[in-house]
Amino acid sequence: xxxxxxxxxxxxxxxxxxxxxxxxxxxxxxxxxxxxxxxxxxxxxxxxxxxxxxxxxxxxxxxxxxxxxxxxxxxxxxxxxxxxxxxxxxxxxxxxxxxxxxxxxxxxxxxxxxxxxxxxxxxxxxxxxxxxxxxxxxxxxxxxxxxxxxxxxxxxxxxxxxxxxxxxxxxxxxxxxxxxxxxxxxxxxxxxxxxxxxxxxxxxxxxxxxxxxxxxxxxxxxxxxxxxxxxxxxxxxxxxxxxxxxxxxxxxxxxxxxxxxxxxxxxxxxxxxxxxxxxxxxxxxxxxxxxxxxxxxxxxxxxxxxxxxxxxxxxxxxxxxxxxxxxxxxxxxxxxxxxxxxxxxxxxxxxxxxxxxxxxxxxxxxxxxxxxxxxxxxxxxxxxxxxxxxxxxxxxxxxxxxxxxxxxxxxxxxxxxxxxxxxxxxxxxxxxxxxxxxxx
Amino acid sequence: xxxxxxxxxxxxxxxxxxxxxxxxxxxxxxxxxxxxxxxxxxxxxxxxxxxxxxxxxxxxxxxxxxxxxxxxxxxxxxxxxxxxxxxxxxxxxxxxxxxxxxxxxxxxxxxxxxxxxxxxxxxxxxxxxxxxxxxxxxxxxxxxxxxxxxxxxxxxxxxxxxxxxxxxxxxxxxxxxxxxxxxxxxxxxxxxxxxxxxxxxxxxxxxxxxxxxxxxxxxxxxxxxxxxxxxxxxxxxxxxxxxxxxxxxxxxxxxxxxxxxxxxxxxxxxxxxxxxxxxxxxxxxxxxxxxxxxxxxxxxxxxxxxxxxxxxxxxxxxxxxxxxxxxxxxxxxxxxxxxxxxxxxxxxxxxxxxxxxxxxxxxxxxxxxxxxxxxxxxxxxxxxxxxxxxxxxxxxxxxxxxxxxxxxxxxxxxxxxxxxxxxxxxxxxxxxxxxxxxxx
Numbered sequence: 001x002x003x004x005x006x007x008x009x010x011x012x013x014x015x016x017x018x019x020x021x022x023x024x025x026x027x028x029x030x031x032x033x034x035x036x037x038x039x040x041x042x043x044x045x046x047x048x049x050x051x052x053x054x055x056x057x058x059x060x061x062x063x064x065x066x067x068x069x070x071x072x073x074x075x076x077x078x079x080x081x082x083x084x085x086x087x088x089x090x091x092x093x094x095x096x097x098x099x100x101x102x103x104x105x106x107x108x109x110x111x112x113x114x115x116x117x118x119x120x121x122x123x124x125x126x127x128x129x130x131x132x133x134x135x136x137x138x139x140x141x142x143x144x145x146x147x148x149x150x151x152x153x154x155x156x157x158x159x160x161x162x163x164x165x166x167x168x169x170x171x172x173x174x175x176x177x178x179x180x181x182x183x184x185x186x187x188x189x190x191x192x193x194x195x196x197x198x199x200x201x202x203x204x205x206x207x208x209x210x211x212x213x214x215x216x217x218x219x220x221x222x223x224x225x226x227x228x229x230x231x232x233x234x235x236x237x238x239x240x241x242x243x244x245x246x247x248x249x250x251x252x253x254x255x256x257x258x259x260x261x262x263x264x265x266x267x268x269x270x271x272x273x274x275x276x277x278x279x280x281x282x283x284x285x286x287x288x289x290x291x292x293x294x295x296x297x298x299x300x301x302x303x304x305x306x307x308x309x310x311x312x313x314x315x316x317x318x319x320x321x322x323x324x325x326x327x328x329x330x331x332x333x334x335x336x337x338x339x340x341x342x343x344x345x346x347x348x349x350x351x352x353x354x355x356x357x358x359x360x361x362x363x364x365x366x367x368x369x370x371x372x373x374x375x376x377x378x379x380x381x382x383x384x385x386x387x388x389x390x391x392x393x394x395x396x397x398x399x400x401x402x403x404x405x406x407x408x409x410x411x412x413x414x415x416x417x418x419x420x421x422x423x424x425x426x427x428x429x430x431x432x433x434x435x436x437x438x439x440x
Numbered sequence: 441x442x443x444x445x446x447x448x449x450x451x452x453x454x455x456x457x458x459x460x461x462x463x464x465x466x467x468x469x470x471x472x473x474x475x476x477x478x479x480x481x482x483x484x485x486x487x488x489x490x491x492x493x494x495x496x497x498x499x500x501x502x503x504x505x506x507x508x509x510x511x512x513x514x515x516x517x518x519x520x521x522x523x524x525x526x527x528x529x530x531x532x533x534x535x536x537x538x539x540x541x542x543x544x545x546x547x548x549x550x551x552x553x554x555x556x557x558x559x560x561x562x563x564x565x566x567x568x569x570x571x572x573x574x575x576x577x578x579x580x581x582x583x584x585x586x587x588x589x590x591x592x593x594x595x596x597x598x599x600x601x602x603x604x605x606x607x608x609x610x611x612x613x614x615x616x617x618x619x620x621x622x623x624x625x626x627x628x629x630x631x632x633x634x635x636x637x638x639x640x641x642x643x644x645x646x647x648x649x650x651x652x653x654x655x656x657x658x659x660x661x662x663x664x665x666x667x668x669x670x671x672x673x674x675x676x677x678x679x680x681x682x683x684x685x686x687x688x689x690x691x692x693x694x695x696x697x698x699x700x701x702x703x704x705x706x707x708x709x710x711x712x713x714x715x716x717x718x719x720x721x722x723x724x725x726x727x728x729x730x731x732x733x734x735x736x737x738x739x740x741x742x743x744x745x746x747x748x749x750x751x752x753x754x755x756x757x758x759x760x761x762x763x764x765x766x767x768x769x770x771x772x773x774x775x776x777x778x779x780x781x782x783x784x785x786x787x788x789x790x791x792x793x794x795x796x797x798x799x800x801x802x803x804x805x806x807x808x809x810x811x812x813x814x815x816x817x818x819x820x821x822x823x824x825x826x827x828x829x830x831x832x833x834x835x836x837x838x839x840x841x842x843x844x845x846x847x848x849x850x851x852x853x854x855x856x857x858x859x860x861x862x863x864x865x866x867x868x869x870x871x872x873x874x875x876x877x878x879x880x
């Protein structure tokens with residue numbers, strides 16, 4: 001039996017999960033892959049802290065530099081989180097020609113391009129299965145299983161916290177703030193929830209997937225992001241009534257310029273979308289994640305599972321450890337790099353030019369002429385209305401007025417929305433969400 | 441750029457799809473994996489036949505022996521279908537130490553164990569991603585992505601024809617025979633439909649997945665199989681009313697004896713099951729396939745896509761070609777075998793001892809005392825009733841009587857069913873389906 005020694009940098013939830021799964025299933029993993037995986041270092045911030053998983057004291061330390069430099073260490077697993085220290089750990093390891101496994105989507109999103117170059121320079125690899133959608137093996141699926149495909153579309157529910165909140169709001173008709181507080185109490189949302197609910201976490205993951213699809217590392221600043229704070233129970237109720245549900249979706253469209261995959265055009269965003277209830281993504285509920293993929297050979301496919309948590313993430317980290325072990329003693333040129341930068345350039349389409357259907361909700365004064373003013377503005381911007389609802393029996397001063405509009409470029413749509421917001425009959429900031437038919 | 445030459449044996453739908461996808465996307469695939477894949481032979485039965493895909497005449501022949509023996513051929517793709525000739529092709533290739541890719545589930549189901557041994561003897565590999573669930577990369581997911589897991593449960597919708605028929609029956613309330621004829625006319629079902637609708641195709645695929653889960657090649661004769669011919673619109677209607685839908689499910693339960701993965705106990709069947717509408721498998725409709733997996737580390741996951749067809753299958757075949765190309769020039773001991781026989785033995789649980797909940801439908805005479813007789817038989821066999829429906833307003837001589845019963849071993853349940861069928865008040869053969877809660 002061949003052996004590999006692994007240094008785990010980071011003693012938090014995921015680090016503990018990896019250690020525990022290797023302790024429980026190490027022999028079975030070895031029987032399957034031919035490598036006995038031994039953890040020779042667990043590096044933590046505070047060696048005295050109580051943990052749910054307790055590796056033997058002699059392998060626990062607080063010095064990552066020492067753990068990486070140990071000549072016995074074959075593979076480094078970076079699970080410290082954050083960007084700066086994680087970057088130093090990954091860079092130092094790659095410079096020592098040691099393969100690195102990371103679950104750090106923020107790091108990859110910000111520094112992925114340069115780290116991938118560094119790995120190539122030092123003839124080793126940076127593996128990142130656990131960085132997107134936790135236990136769902138979407139990275140291996142995209143780069144190995146679907147290698148034959150030009151993948152033109154990816155729609156991902158990539159943040160479990162948002163999906164949990166939206167599922168609860170839709171089922172129980174309760175307000176965002178209330179469900180968020182509950183989710184925080186249950187540990188499904190962080191005390192500082194912005195990274196999740198403002199869409200930044202989903203943005204990191206969407207960018208990583210877009211990079212794999214295009215062969216070009218997509219800079220995170222090019223991604224349009226809108227979180228879920230604006231969604232109210234009434235939006236979910238009327239979406240439901242119209243045959244939709246609302247999900248936070250990371251959307252990637254890859255358009256080849258005249259079939260040239262070396263210079264693709266990429267359109268991507270993270271935003272709440274109305275998803276038809278008949279679509280398979282609509283049934284992805286609670287903390288689960290899912291990635292829907294369209295390829296020119298495979299057709300439509302969906303990959304579903306737990307997007308976060310100690311164990312799901314550990315499953316993906318260990319799958320990377322096994323890949324790294326197999327690659328370790330092979331000729332470098334014959335191993336598959338987790339990211340291959342094969343595109344020469346990529347044009348990231350400005351969101352201003354992105355064309356979509358939209359759902360609009362206005363709080364309008366219940367008086368004759370209101371609808372005329374609203375529809376006049378949309379008509380002036382050449383935006384067609386496909387349906388319109390104003391519920392009966394509202395006895396307040398204002399009534400909700402909901403419209404579904406067709407195929408508008410965002411820069412035009414935004415102007416119309418601003419004008420709608422300035423109408424005297426409209427009493428609060430207009431709310432709008434993209435409507436995705438998945439048809440093209 | 442390194443080159444590999446591939447002989448495609450079989451010029452049917454899938455063979456054509458593989459050729460076409462390599463022609464369309466070959467450069468992109470090469471940029472991703474570093475191998476330029478060249479098809480140097482396409483072996484067909486009738487070289488004169490018109491095809492939708494037309495490789496250059498000089499690589500088309502009718503002599504597979506020659507194509508395999510060509511010293512330039514690096515990799516053999518077997519897509520002839522059937523068992524006997526396919527077996528000769530695969531065996532001959534392995535004996536020449538050439539890696540083989542197959543989509544042939546019938547062959548693997550019947551001869552998988554000996555072919556895997558042969559591959560090992562000649563230090564090469566037999567790849568089979570396309571043999572299960574078409575474009576869904578379930579083989580790579582199970583053996584690589586989920587390598588860290590003890591996978592205890594798999595539930596698969598693995599036959600698109602059956603799923604298409606059941607979806608149409610449920611939606612339109614029409615009879616099995618009618619939908620089958622329609623499916624045959626549309627090309628979704630074969631003229632001789634038995635392989636699909638009697639569950640044999642799903643059995644092949646379920647056996648292959650069970651083998652991967654257990655590390656023991658499961659003999660197909662050990663799998664209990666029941667097809668979908670007995671299902672009527674009224675079953676689907678009442679299943680719906682009770683909160684279920686009916687799907688043909690390949691079910692695998694892996695129970696370790698005291699944690700010993702070297703000697704697992706496997707319980708497996710292919711049969712129509714009532715699936716709760718809230719379960720993610722219930723929303724898998726039409727010709728789509730899906731595989732639901734429970735692992736001790738990853739938790740629950742689902743993989744969904746097209747289960748058949750030229751292109752979806754080609755996507756999986758090409759993923760295997762790339763794996764084979766990467767493995768080709770590596771030290772044999774350092775490559776991952778697509779199947780690793782790590783279990784020493786496996787006890788396949790006899791279906792007689794399999795415990796399940798059931799749905800029963802009887803055509804009973806509408807007269808006082810009928811229900812008493814039915815319930816008395818179930819009580820005598822210690823089978824608990826969890827619910828019972830006899831719809832109102834049936835004015836025929838007989839009425840449908842539906843029961844949901846709890847946790848019965850099949851050998852006991854079968855006796856009760858026989859006795860129910862012998863009751864004078866019961867006018868046709870009792871129909872029953874397993875009810876799966878996915879709870880354990």
